[in-house]
Amino acid sequence: MVVACEQVWQEISNYLENDVDPGLRAALDEHFGQCNKCTSVLEGTRNVVQLYGDERLFRAPFGYSWRLHGKLADSMPRRRGTAYGWLVAAVAIGLVAGSLAVARSTTRTQPKLLSEHAQPGESIPAGLIVLVAGHSKVFHVAGCTFIHDKEAGIRSMEASEAVREGYVPCVRCLGKYLTNLAQEFIKKHAWAAAIL
Amino acid sequence: MAIAMVVETNPEGSSAPRPETHEQELIRRIQSGEPEKFYELIRPYERRVYAAAFAILRNEADAEEVAQEAILKAFANLRQFRGEARFSTWLIQITVNEARMRRRKDHPEMMEPIGELEDDEGTYTPREFADWHEVPSEALERREIRELLLEALASLGSKYREVFVMRDVQHLSIEEAAKALGISTASVKTRLLRARLMLRDLLAPKLAVGWFSRLPFQKGNKPW
Numbered sequence: 001m002v003v004a005c006e007q008v009w010q011e012i013s014n015y016l017e018n019d020v021d022p023g024l025r026a027a028l029d030e031h032f033g034q035c036n037k038c039t040s041v042l043e044g045t046r047n048v049v050q051l052y053g054d055e056r057l058f059r060a061p062f063g064y065s066w067r068l069h070g071k072l073a074d075s076m077p078r079r080r081g082t083a084y085g086w087l088v089a090a091v092a093i094g095l096v097a098g099s100l101a102v103a104r105s106t107t108r109t110q111p112k113l114l115s116e117h118a119q120p121g122e123s124i125p126a127g128l129i130v131l132v133a134g135h136s137k138v139f140h141v142a143g144c145t146f147i148h149d150k151e152a153g154i155r156s157m158e159a160s161e162a163v164r165e166g167y168v169p170c171v172r173c174l175g176k177y178l179t180n181l182a183q184e185f186i187k188k189h190a191w192a193a194a195i196l
Numbered sequence: 197m198a199i200a201m202v203v204e205t206n207p208e209g210s211s212a213p214r215p216e217t218h219e220q221e222l223i224r225r226i227q228s229g230e231p232e233k234f235y236e237l238i239r240p241y242e243r244r245v246y247a248a249a250f251a252i253l254r255n256e257a258d259a260e261e262v263a264q265e266a267i268l269k270a271f272a273n274l275r276q277f278r279g280e281a282r283f284s285t286w287l288i289q290i291t292v293n294e295a296r297m298r299r300r301k302d303h304p305e306m307m308e309p310i311g312e313l314e315d316d317e318g319t320y321t322p323r324e325f326a327d328w329h330e331v332p333s334e335a336l337e338r339r340e341i342r343e344l345l346l347e348a349l350a351s352l353g354s355k356y357r358e359v360f361v362m363r364d365v366q367h368l369s370i371e372e373a374a375k376a377l378g379i380s381t382a383s384v385k386t387r388l389l390r391a392r393l394m395l396r397d398l399l400a401p402k403l404a405v406g407w408f409s410r411l412p413f414q415k416g417n418k419p420w
Binding site: 012014016019055057058060061069 | 232235238242246250251264319326327335337345346360365370388392393400
């Protein structure tokens with residue numbers, strides 16, 4: 001069987017797919033052995049198939065998989081509690097409640113406050129003029145030797161304003177207010193002593 | 197890989213144990229109330245779904261969104277999957293449909309004219325006869341090469357691009373590609389031939405002999 005170039009081009013894809021009958025395949029092989037043009041077309045087409053079939057060509061954007069899994073997680077059905085799960089939860093609640101009851105029944109002395117850090121400073125006189133420095137989260141009274149970040153600037157304001165803005169009092173220069181606050185709190189809420 | 201055995205009645209009527217692939221086992225477990233197994237099921241196909249969406253939409257952001265929608269849809273409808281086709285074919289089919297819907301919705305002006313959707317009659321004559329004998333396997337590590345290939349693919353009409361992507365990128369069989377795209381196997385073959393020859397014509401002048409030496413030197417790729 002003799003095939004012309006035009007026929008070869010129409011069969012190149014099937015040839016690569018190994019989807020031609022043996023007779024035609026032999027004729028095509030013979031043609032490729034003699035025709036540089038058709039060999040060039042065959043090699044180029046084979047290269048196209050090889051290049052595009054490589055999984056490195058299509059690269060998903062960075063984070064694609066992570067974002068996809070996030071979406072999937074959102075669409076996953078929420079698991080309903082099993083009877084066993086509910087039983088475990090009930091037992092845990094019972095244990096916690098029991099522990100609290102035991103703790104309350106025990107005579108304890110009022111504990112000494114171990115840390116005075118980050119007290120809200122609510123008992124500090126509202127009109128007291130205080131200082132805040134730079135990016136610090138602490139407010140001080142004038143003359144405190146523990147004011148840091150002074151280079152970034154110092155602002156003065158009333159203590160109530162400082163508390164409102166989220167600053168906490170310095171434990172050195174305003175410590176007396178903090179100790180009082182903690183003790184008043186414990187007097188008012190006796191159960192807190194059990195926890196503290 | 198875990199292989200479980202399931203007993204099914206085969207077409208001949210006799211009951212014989214058939215090996216259940218890991219994928220089939222995952223699907224069965226998800227359908228039986230273990231939805232978290234879907235992560236494992238979908239992992240090998242995440243990139244392929246994105247590639248299918250990208251090949252149709254030609255836009256990274258749209259492709260990612262459509263890929264997510266397709267996978268979520270597959271998750272929501274997995275109970276309807278009966279295993280008549282491969283899971284990958286079913287998933288790619290969902291992706292193709294989602295991508296086509298997105299293209300219609302966002303770019304109605306890009307709708308192909310009816311004539312465009314018909315198969316071209318007549319023979320396609322290759323235009324380019326430059327020698328292009330080998331493809332170094334490391335070629336795809338180079339961004340310039342990847343961009344060149346993606347640009348060439350994007351320049352094809354959608355009917356050729358879709359068929360080419362289903363067969364040569366997704367590695368679906370001719371029959372699976374036909375099913376995924378809703379066309380006949382004859383159309384798949386015709387379009388595939390044209391797509392391959394057109395891509396060859398587009399790429400051969402750029403990637404033929406000597407292309408590697410023309411690329412700019414990159415740090416870390418010294419030949420010595």
